Amino acid sequence: MRNVKSFVADNIVTLIFLTITIIAIPFSGLSGSYIISNLIDRFARSSFLVFALILPIMAGMGINFAMVLGATAGQIGLIFAVDHNIMGTEGLILATLVGIPLSVGLGWFSGQVLNRARGREMVTGFILGYFMDGIYQFFGLYIMGWLIPIRTAQVMQIDGGGVRNTLALESVRGGLDKIVSLKVGPFSIPVVTFAVIAVLCLFIIWFRRTKLGQDMRAIGQEQGISHAAGINVDRTRILAIVISTVLACIGQIIYLQNLGNMFTYTSQRQAGYYAAAAILVGGATVSKASIKNVFIGVFLVHALYITTPLAGKALFKSAMVGQYMSDFINYGIIASALVLHAWKNKRAADLARAGLRMSAEAQAAAGGVA
Amino acid sequence: MSTGTRLLSLRGISKEFYGNVVLEDISFDLDRGQIIGLVGENGAGKTTLMRILFGMPVIAETGGFNGTIELDGQPVAFKTPFDALDAGIGMVHQEFSLIPGFSTTENIALNRESLKTNFACDIFGKRMSVLDRVTMRERAVKAIHTLGVKLDPDMLVSEMPVGHKQFTEIAREIDRKNVKLLVLDEPTAVLTETEAEVLLSSMRALAAQGISIIFISHRLHEITKVADKIVVLRDGKIVKDVPVAGVSVQDIAAWMVGRDVKTKAAHLSVCKDSVYLNVEHLWVDMPGETVRDVSFQVMEGEIFGIGGLAGQGKLGIANGVMGLFPAGGQVTVGGQDVILNNPHAALNSDIAFVSEDRRGVGLLLDESLEWNIAFTAMQAKRQHLIPVLGGLFSVRDEKSMKALALEYIESLEIRCTGPRQRAKELSGGNQQKICLAKAFALKPKLLFVSEPTRGIDVGAKAIVLETLRAYNRDYGMTIVMISSELEELRSICHRVAIVDEGKIAGILPPTADVAQFGLLMSGLGAGKNGDAA
Ligand SMILES: Nc1ncnc2c1ncn2[C@@H]1O[C@H](COP(=O)(O)OP(=O)(O)OP(=O)(O)O)[C@@H](O)[C@H]1O
Numbered sequence: 001m002r003n004v005k006s007f008v009a010d011n012i013v014t015l016i017f018l019t020i021t022i023i024a025i026p027f028s029g030l031s032g033s034y035i036i037s038n039l040i041d042r043f044a045r046s047s048f049l050v051f052a053l054i055l056p057i058m059a060g061m062g063i064n065f066a067m068v069l070g071a072t073a074g075q076i077g078l079i080f081a082v083d084h085n086i087m088g089t090e091g092l093i094l095a096t097l098v099g100i101p102l103s104v105g106l107g108w109f110s111g112q113v114l115n116r117a118r119g120r121e122m123v124t125g126f127i128l129g130y131f132m133d134g135i136y137q138f139f140g141l142y143i144m145g146w147l148i149p150i151r152t153a154q155v156m157q158i159d160g161g162g163v164r165n166t167l168a169l170e171s172v173r174g175g176l177d178k179i180v181s182l183k184v185g186p187f188s189i190p191v192v193t194f195a196v197i198a199v200l201c202l203f204i205i206w207f208r209r210t211k212l213g214q215d216m217r218a219i220g221q222e223q224g225i226s227h228a229a230g231i232n233v234d235r236t237r238i239l240a241i242v243i244s245t246v247l248a249c250i251g252q253i254i255y256l257q258n259l260g261n262m263f264t265y266t267s268q269r270q271a272g273y274y275a276a277a278a279i280l281v282g283g284a285t286v287s288k289a290s291i292k293n294v295f296i297g298v299f300l301v302h303a304l305y306i307t308t309p310l311a312g313k314a315l316f317k318s319a320m321v322g323q324y325m326s327d328f329i330n331y332g333i334i335a336s337a338l339v340l341h342a343w344k345n346k347r348a349a350d351l352a353r354a355g356l357r358m359s360a361e362a363q364a365a366a367g368g369v370a
Numbered sequence: 371m372s373t374g375t376r377l378l379s380l381r382g383i384s385k386e387f388y389g390n391v392v393l394e395d396i397s398f399d400l401d402r403g404q405i406i407g408l409v410g411e412n413g414a415g416k417t418t419l420m421r422i423l424f425g426m427p428v429i430a431e432t433g434g435f436n437g438t439i440e441l442d443g444q445p446v447a448f449k450t451p452f453d454a455l456d457a458g459i460g461m462v463h464q465e466f467s468l469i470p471g472f473s474t475t476e477n478i479a480l481n482r483e484s485l486k487t488n489f490a491c492d493i494f495g496k497r498m499s500v501l502d503r504v505t506m507r508e509r510a511v512k513a514i515h516t517l518g519v520k521l522d523p524d525m526l527v528s529e530m531p532v533g534h535k536q537f538t539e540i541a542r543e544i545d546r547k548n549v550k551l552l553v554l555d556e557p558t559a560v561l562t563e564t565e566a567e568v569l570l571s572s573m574r575a576l577a578a579q580g581i582s583i584i585f586i587s588h589r590l591h592e593i594t595k596v597a598d599k600i601v602v603l604r605d606g607k608i609v610k611d612v613p614v615a616g617v618s619v620q621d622i623a624a625w626m627v628g629r630d631v632k633t634k635a636a637h638l639s640v641c642k643d644s645v646y647l648n649v650e651h652l653w654v655d656m657p658g659e660t661v662r663d664v665s666f667q668v669m670e671g672e673i674f675g676i677g678g679l680a681g682q683g684k685l686g687i688a689n690g691v692m693g694l695f696p697a698g699g700q701v702t703v704g705g706q707d708v709i710l711n712n713p714h715a716a717l718n719s720d721i722a723f724v725s726e727d728r729r730g731v732g733l734l735l736d737e738s739l740e741w742n743i744a745f746t747a748m749q750a751k752r753q754h755l756i757p758v759l760g761g762l763f764s765v766r767d768e769k770s771m772k773a774l775a776l777e778y779i780e781s782l783e784i785r786c787t788g789p790r791q792r793a794k795e796l797s798g799g800n801q802q803k804i805c806l807a808k809a810f811a812l813k814p815k816l817l818f819v820s821e822p823t824r825g826i827d828v829g830a831k832a833i834v835l836e837t838l839r840a841y842n843r844d845y846g847m848t849i850v851m852i853s854s855e856l857e858e859l860r861s862i863c864h865r866v867a868i869v870d871e872g873k874i875a876g877i878l879p880p881t882a883d884v885a886q887f888g889l890l891m892s893g894l895g896a897g898k899n900g901d902a903a
């Protein structure tokens with residue numbers, strides 16, 4: 001009984017959202033195979049993005065909301081590929097080649113900023129995302145089309161100034177997913193995309209065992225002591241952010257090639273919210289995250305995305321409610337997961353205390369008074 | 371054992387902090403495999419000398435030093451501790467520097483992990499190599515074996531008792547390939563007597579392998595037991611540099627202080643018949659010092675001692691009553707209930723507390739000495755304040771603060787440049803004295819003192835104990851004194867309680883046989899339910 005209780009408490013975030021999903025499934029009226037095929041598709045699409053958050057958490061920097069900068073770099077890469085009319089897999093490779101150096105630079109920059117904002121990394125990363133939005137819009141709307149000519153009409157705004165708000169990515173769509181696509185019954189499986197995700201998992205497992213991984217764990221716990229032991233704390237933190245930003249860049253390219261279109265000026269921000277929500281729902285905390293958390297989180301969040309808008313519509317008899325559901329899920333999850341995390345920490349302390357109280361009170365009842 | 375070859379020579383080392391000379395013309399030699407016992411009063415300059423040797427940045431920041439250091443016959447001048455480490459000098463600092471979530475092995479090998487290189491290293495550098503955990507563990511086991519202690523190489527530091535942490539730190543130093551010299555600055559202050567014994571024999575084992583050691587301690591019997599020669603500092607000068615053979619603890623104490631140290635006979639006050647402090651079924655959730663179920667009574671005007679081994683909960687009692695850690699149970703002082711879990715409530719009800727943790731809650735290190743002494747009195751009692759505009763608000767009474775500070779600087783012999791010196795510039799032992807002065811300044815009816823003489827030299831120890839006794843006698847102050855040193859408790863307390871596994875194992879008069887105390891500490895004594903004597 002006690003074990004069950006502490007299991008519930010330890011996994012409270014995950015369990016709450018699991019319960020919501022299970023309740024929402026029948027109300028949504030969706031068939032099992034529809035949900036499953038959707039989940040496969042979405043898993044391939046978006047789990048890479050979530051992996052980008054693991055290393056900064058390990059290095060004690062919390063959830064790297066500044067991963068938005070990496071996602072932006074990926075989008076810039078895609079704009080180039082589409083604009084130069086390079087199609088399919090080659091287009092994605094070009095996008096990645098443009099995106100990676102950009103994201104290394106941006107990651108180095110946000111690492112520098114976050115090093116100056118010790119203890120407030122998450123809020124600072126959040127603001128950095130907004131700051132980047134400004135620069136990105138300036139680049140997309142003014143530099144593009146002015147200093148850098150736009151070659152393709154579909155990329156340009158109707159009135160001729162800068163990159164369109166909604167960009168069709170038809171030319172590179174499925175550039176990764178469709179290389180090899182396996183049909184299993186009613187489901188189609190993007191084999192290469194899954195292979196890429198598998199390689200990333202192996203990379204993370206291997207990375208944890210490297211010297212750099214060990215140093216990240218060390219600085220994640222005690223910066224002062226690590227510094228005294230000769231570990232270059234600042235540099236290690238910057239590296240964690242750089243790797244995270246590069247992964248976010250690749251992740252966003254994988255995400256968008258599956259979707260086939262992009263909201264040029266907002267997609268990157270959604271990627272950030274989504275990844276944070278997913279890893280938290282998967283049971284990660286701001287100080288501890290694993291590959292398992294990513295997998296559980298991605299599945300649960302998407303199950304929520306698929307079912308709750310329809311369930312909301314059916315329950316509240318309003319399409320509007322369904323519309324707002326997925327935004328609500330993102331913000332709601334991040335907020336509630338952070339609150340529940342605080343609650344969980346407090347509970348762990350209370351639990352240890354309760355043991356003491358009980359034994360002292362039992363003594364009192366037995367009359368062993370001095 | 372000394373092999374006769376010289377390892378280290380200090381020649382004419384001098385150091386001053388802004389005109390305050392703390393070391394003057396220090397010269398001594400250290401042979402390979404030799405253990406030097408470095409002793410001296412609080413503020414004599416021991417820690418400063420070691421900081422110079424180790425290249426600590428504070429030394430350069432405060433104007434550097436004069437003199438030369440020779441290691442293996444070569445003059446050296448370390449700019450940073452890393453240079454010193456590279457040259458084969460290891461230093462174990464007073465405060466722990468271990469990563470709590472890492473195992474013993476991971477900490478011993480911290481930033482010196484054994485690595486297996488792979489292709490990624492060629493592109494991205496050495497940090498991409500994978501840890502060779504098998505070799506790391508072998509290294510840890512070897513270092514632990516060299517020390518001759520029992521440590522689990524896979525245990526997490528956060529789950530270790532404090533003694534094991536100390537050994538892990540030392541194991542980390544001797545794991546270095548070329549370690550020639552170990553500097554241990556008061557390593558035994560946090561250890562129990564048994565653990566200290568083990569450490570002393572480890573030191574002998576290391577010396578036998580040719581490692582030289584500089585050992586600083588205020589427990590003089592440890593010095594006579596383990597050192598080959600003794601260097602005594604007084605006021606920044608060397609007053610003795612002699613082989614240890616034939617030297618007694620009394621000799622050392624006299625050299626340190628420059629006069630004979632008399633151990634005064636106890637003049638115990640007579641305590642009243644009324645109960646002043648009543649504790650019933652107290653539990654305290656203090657990590658590493660859990661109190662499970664403690665009940666006892668202290669008479670008005672009594673000095674009540676609480677002893678016991680480290681980690682058994684004796685420290686938790688005072689911290690719990692003072693509201694610093696979550697606690698429960700019934701505590702009454704002078705017939706009034708003390709609201710637990712609220713530090714203000716405790717202070718307002720005329721209780722003061724000297725914490726064993728002088729770094730954590732004891733001092734405002736960046737503030738002046740007078741401010742530190744008067745601060746609590748100002749906060750809790752509104753003393754040393756001058757009302758302005760009919761008491762609408764008040765300003766600090768600088769004059770009375772200064773007078774107060776001067777009073778304690780004199781009575782506790784605090785070594786400083788004046789009441790305006792910042793607390794962090796004082797030596798460890800003198801910081802401890804400030805903590806005591808701070809509590810005395812409150813003139814509380816009930817005083818909890820936790821480890822009042824930890825890190826304090828022999829001469830000052832007598833002063834501190836005498837001051838406690840005087841306050842008890844002259845102001846009728848009731849005192850609860852918590853200490854790991856049984857002798858100290860027996861010398862000034864009316865009664866001594868021994869805590870074992872979070873409970874009171876028994877309460878004895880100070881005249882009881884040492885063996886009886888020993889039985890209680892080892893958990894073999896009778897009367898475990900806490901209603902003895
Ligand atoms: N950073 C500093 N600035 C100014 N004075 C300092 C500083 N550090 C130490 N001192 C002074 O140097 C003197 C020697 O201090 P040191 O810490 O070496 O004493 P110690 O022998 O280690 O004493 P203890 O036994 O109390 O640890 C003291 O008077 C102290 O006030």
Ligand SMILES: [Mg+2]
Nearest residue numbers: 416417797798
């Ligand atoms: Mg010292």
